[in-house]
Amino acid sequence: MPAYRSKRGHDLHYELHGGGEAPVVTIVNGLSMRTSHWAPYFSLLPAAGCRVLSYDMLGQGLSSKPVLGAGFDDHVDVLRELHEHLGISRPYVFGISFGGVVALKYAVAHADAIAGLLPVSTFSELDPQLRCHAWNLFTGLSRVGFEYYLDLLMPLNFSNRWLTENAELISLIRRVGASGNELFGIQNLMESLADFSGISEELGAIDCPTLILNAEYDYLTPRHLHEIIRRRITSSRLVLVPGVCHAFTLEVPQLASRLIVDFVRSVESGHWQGDQSVWIAAEDASADPLLLPCEGDHLRAIPIAPPTQAGKARSGGNEGGKESGRDKR
Amino acid sequence: MTNDIANLRKRIREHFARGSVHPDDQTRITLFIQSIKAINSAVLAKVELQPFDWQPYRALHNQYYREVELATLIGKATAWSSNPFLYMEATNLNLELWNRTGAARYLQGLLALDETFYSYLALSHAFMSVVRFIPLLPTSMSLDTPFLQALKEVEEENGRQIQVQIRLLKEADCGLEAEQRERIVEEERNKVESCFRELLERIAPNGANA
Numbered sequence: 001m002p003a004y005r006s007k008r009g010h011d012l013h014y015e016l017h018g019g020g021e022a023p024v025v026t027i028v029n030g031l032s033m034r035t036s037h038w039a040p041y042f043s044l045l046p047a048a049g050c051r052v053l054s055y056d057m058l059g060q061g062l063s064s065k066p067v068l069g070a071g072f073d074d075h076v077d078v079l080r081e082l083h084e085h086l087g088i089s090r091p092y093v094f095g096i097s098f099g100g101v102v103a104l105k106y107a108v109a110h111a112d113a114i115a116g117l118l119p120v121s122t123f124s125e126l127d128p129q130l131r132c133h134a135w136n137l138f139t140g141l142s143r144v145g146f147e148y149y150l151d152l153l154m155p156l157n158f159s160n161r162w163l164t165e166n167a168e169l170i171s172l173i174r175r176v177g178a179s180g181n182e183l184f185g186i187q188n189l190m191e192s193l194a195d196f197s198g199i200s201e202e203l204g205a206i207d208c209p210t211l212i213l214n215a216e217y218d219y220l221t222p223r224h225l226h227e228i229i230r231r232r233i234t235s236s237r238l239v240l241v242p243g244v245c246h247a248f249t250l251e252v253p254q255l256a257s258r259l260i261v262d263f264v265r266s267v268e269s270g271h272w273q274g275d276q277s278v279w280i281a282a283e284d285a286s287a288d289p290l291l292l293p294c295e296g297d298h299l300r301a302i303p304i305a306p307p308t309q310a311g312k313a314r315s316g317g318n319e320g321g322k323e324s325g326r327d328k329r
Numbered sequence: 330m331t332n333d334i335a336n337l338r339k340r341i342r343e344h345f346a347r348g349s350v351h352p353d354d355q356t357r358i359t360l361f362i363q364s365i366k367a368i369n370s371a372v373l374a375k376v377e378l379q380p381f382d383w384q385p386y387r388a389l390h391n392q393y394y395r396e397v398e399l400a401t402l403i404g405k406a407t408a409w410s411s412n413p414f415l416y417m418e419a420t421n422l423n424l425e426l427w428n429r430t431g432a433a434r435y436l437q438g439l440l441a442l443d444e445t446f447y448s449y450l451a452l453s454h455a456f457m458s459v460v461r462f463i464p465l466l467p468t469s470m471s472l473d474t475p476f477l478q479a480l481k482e483v484e485e486e487n488g489r490q491i492q493v494q495i496r497l498l499k500e501a502d503c504g505l506e507a508e509q510r511e512r513i514v515e516e517e518r519n520k521v522e523s524c525f526r527e528l529l530e531r532i533a534p535n536g537a538n539a
Contacts, residue, residue, distance in 0.1 A: 067451070067454060067498065067518070068507075068511060145485045145489065146488060147485075175468050176468050178463075179463060179464035179468065180464070183458075183491070184458055188495075
């Protein structure tokens with residue numbers, strides 16, 4: 001059970017899978033996740049030629065839980081330390097949800113020491129809806145309990161299909177989640193959001209290849225929050241993952257792995273095009289091609305025709321309308 | 330988390346995986362929890378001497394009565410052991426708990442926002458966050474027994490009550506620098522962890538088959 005002792009004396013539990021000099025994908029957890037959530041990736045990514053580093057953030061799982069809390073910058077610093085400790089000079093940093101913010105901040109702070117960035121189901125600022133969600137989750141966690149907090153997350157994290165197929169597992173998931181975490185550790189992570197003023201303005205400093213992933217039905221961190229990231233990072237692409245929700249990486253690990261691996265390969269081979277374009281992934285992880293360009297308005301949930309086509313239909317083709325969803329804005 | 334603690338937790342899980350929680354284990358667990366609740370209740374009783382507008386009064390007042398309530402609830406739900414030696418053993422550990430945590434020093438004088446009060450907050454935070462038994466049970470074990478239901482209720486309530494400690498440890502002005510606060514929190518945590526570890530060692534001794 002490897003652990004790294006940080007300069008401030010905190011233990012960081014981690015697992016590194018895969019061998020040789022293969023590129024490393026570092027996974028930064030969501031709020032109440034643990035290393036064990038990524039078990040499918042420990043075989044999927046190495047089988048496709050990547051190493052994968054997963055660790056519990058301070059406050060999570062088997063890592064130290066500073067009672068007085070830790071800030072976002074502490075998480076960035078300690079991840080940098082872990083990379084240095086393991087001799088990983090240019091990782092691909094994949095961060096989901098809360099961990100996505102840490103990954104974004106990492107890319108800003110260590111632009112010269114990152115091969116690629118994957119912000120997933122995440123945000124760079126708290127808009128009123130997300131602030132409401134955060135408050136509800138915080139209140140549920142602190143006033144009712146950890147299992148209720150997980151109950152609140154369940155319909156945000158998983159699709160109807162997954163919830164139906166795994167109905168018998170849900171009570172087990174709740175119990176394992178409550179047992180595998182310390183309430184105050186997760187609460188401290190949440191409380192670091194209280195002083196979070198947003199980092200959208202800083203994202204322009206990121207120039208590494210960036211693949212943004214957002215699920216079709218992610219109602220916790222919906223499309224417009226990823227759009228902010230896409231517009232700010234010029235070397236980015238946004239991929240929409242169909243039919244799934246906020247925690248799609250748990251629900252469709254094969255598809256998510258393929259997206260990660262294809263991204264790493266395209267960067268490593270020099271073929272990556274960070275052109276701020278928008279793509280839709282296939283539901284089948286083995287589809288070829290896996291990605292198709294998004295021709296519709298990727299910011300709308302109503303399946304209207306693309307703005308330019310709709311405008312043309314109304315005006316007989318004379319209306320300029322908005323740019324297409326695939327534009328490079 | 331050191332490998333020693335991880336190994337101990339693994340041993341405890343294996344111990345409980347052999348079946349239901351034996352009355353001997355129920356008794357050890359309940360007496361330990363009741364010792365903790367007794368320390369908290371004794372200290373928190375002093376809160377009633379504080380004025381109503383004392384910053385932590387309302388929260389700690391509530392906690393005082395909850396501690397008493399939970400101590401009696403878990404006692405009522407326990408299948409008590411018939412082994413008299415076990416009670417002697419538990420009494421020794423109870424004394425160790427008082428000694429190691431220095432709990433008696435919190436009983437002297439009135440409460441005030443000072444280093445002593447901060448230490449007590451750190452101690453009670455450690456009591457509520459370190460001493461958790463449900464995570465040590467196999468996830469396949471049903472909690473549908475009076476004892477385990479009560480234990481779960483105690484631990485869930487601890488999760489709610491600890492909010493007072495979290496807030497006060499972070500925000501109360503006890504005249505301490507950040508480094509002093511971190512040191513106190515770590516010290517109190519280490520004391521509680523050592524006692525908890527000792528209890529777990531007694532529940533599942535190293536090398537024992539049962």
